[in-house]
Amino acid sequence: MEENTNIPFFKASINEQDEQAVLSVLRSGWLTTGKECLAFEKEFAAKVKTQYALAVNSNTSGMILAMEACGVAPGTAVITTPYTFVSTAACARHLGADVLFADIEKDTYSIDPDSIEKIFAQNPQKKIVAIVPVHIGGNVCNMERIMRIAKEHKVRVIEDCAHSFPSRTKLGYAGSIGDCGIFSFYATKTITTAEGGMVTTNDEQLCKRMTQMRLHGMDRTTWDRYTSPRASWEYDIIAPGYKFNMPDILAALGRTQLSRADEFDTKRKQHAAFYNRAFADTDFVELPPDSEGNSWHLYLMRLNNEKLDCDRNTFAKELQQAGIGISVHFIPLFQFTYWKNLYKDFTAENYPNAMKAYSRTITLPLWPDMTQQMLERVVQCVKETGERHHA
Structure with a gap:
């Protein structure tokens, strides 16, 4: 590649x-x-x-x-x-x-x-x-x-x-x-x-x-x-x-x-395990939660903001500029106009855990047909971005 x-x-x-x-x-x-x-x-x-x-x-x-x-x-x-x-x-x-x-x-x-x-x-x-x-x-x-x-x-x-x-x-x-x-x-x-x-x-x-x-x-x-x-x-x-x-x-x-669901499930878990191994010793990344029976629909990479001189949005944009298709799951509902107007006490201050998770999460590519080269390139780009912004 x-x-x-x-x-x-x-x-x-x-x-x-x-x-x-x-x-x-x-x-x-x-x-x-x-x-x-x-x-x-x-x-x-x-x-x-x-x-x-x-x-x-x-x-x-x-x-x-x-x-x-x-x-x-x-x-x-x-x-x-x-x-x-x-x-x-x-x-x-x-x-x-x-x-x-x-x-x-x-x-x-x-x-x-x-x-x-x-x-x-x-x-x-x-x-x-x-x-x-x-x-x-x-x-x-x-x-x-x-x-x-x-x-x-x-x-x-x-x-x-x-x-x-x-x-x-x-x-x-x-x-x-x-x-x-x-x-x-x-x-x-x-x-x-x-x-x-x-x-x-x-x-x-x-x-x-x-x-x-x-x-x-x-x-x-x-x-x-x-x-x-x-x-x-x-x-x-x-x-x-x-x-x-x-x-x-x-x-x-x-x-x-x-x-083919079991085949897909096995591949996703293998890809997630590769990411976990690759990021295990990276101090600006915290591994995603992994509960019993996790189907690994998403790989929710969590940034350790204390180790970086940039915010999540900057980090995410630089991954995109490097050609890595990323997303963010999810924008909490209290960030949206409709919900803020509907419930006056529905604010970020009242949901600190949701706000913290949102502010440091980037969803990395994770799909069954990803090749080893693709996985390695995602990891490389994450690490290079983190190193540029390491506090």
Whole structure:
């Protein structure tokens, strides 16, 4: 690899099997939600060991379905973290609910159970109906404590699993522990359908409600309407539902990607281990948190600001100028205009752990098909940048 070759932040691993699966659907005459989607749901549920899985067109739409089924509505509130992508909290607002924010843990990116308990204690007047932990970068939150807190306060747990397939703990796979789990198959995720997601649950009633609300509140699926002997135009609307279904074109890609999930998982872990070894003795880098069953969706490199004469943004821009595709996960929600205007006490000062994590985190490239040369060049550029700015 030449010295100036750019390394993208992410490149999906697409092979001939993926291409043929999509072409097969295109040639089948059935493009929307059908047998491919049904098969994908069954295979995904079997993989994460849940009773039910519902394919949707994004993690965001899956989150809305799960929240609505769990009782999130005007006059209620959910607890989540400001250290997440905006959709986690925005979904509650779409449903008319308030959002109460808990800080993250000091040494991880995970929502802090102590902060969750404080919110319950300080808001006895609020009708809190759900806790929404976010498994950042592949690390699973402290679900043992979160489930205990939820049981004590009789609230639902909706796991945001956008980063955490196939993360696993002693309690089970991410997405199988709470009442619902919501996964993302966006282009940069551990498996992809280009756009799409999956909702998992072991609760039959939640599954039934989400199935109905997923497609306009109909009491019949499109596949059933057009393949069963019963007239296709005969259906009932039981609620003002949404248009959140996944088409078979995407589901076909999801199935072939799912068949390679363990291969992808192994490669990501190998790449992350290389980074960890390379940075182990670098004093301006702190290694990412690595909890049990981490799927290493992201490599969240943390800068030790005390060892540098520059801030995170300067460091990140210089990596980009060197051709390294980086990102930052995440901008805490209290940095955004909408949320600052909505809640007056929603400020960086009240969430010191989230602010500190944000101010020193850079996400490095981490994808299955990265070569050893690519990995070595990323490390070289990080070290050269750090050496230029070493305090």
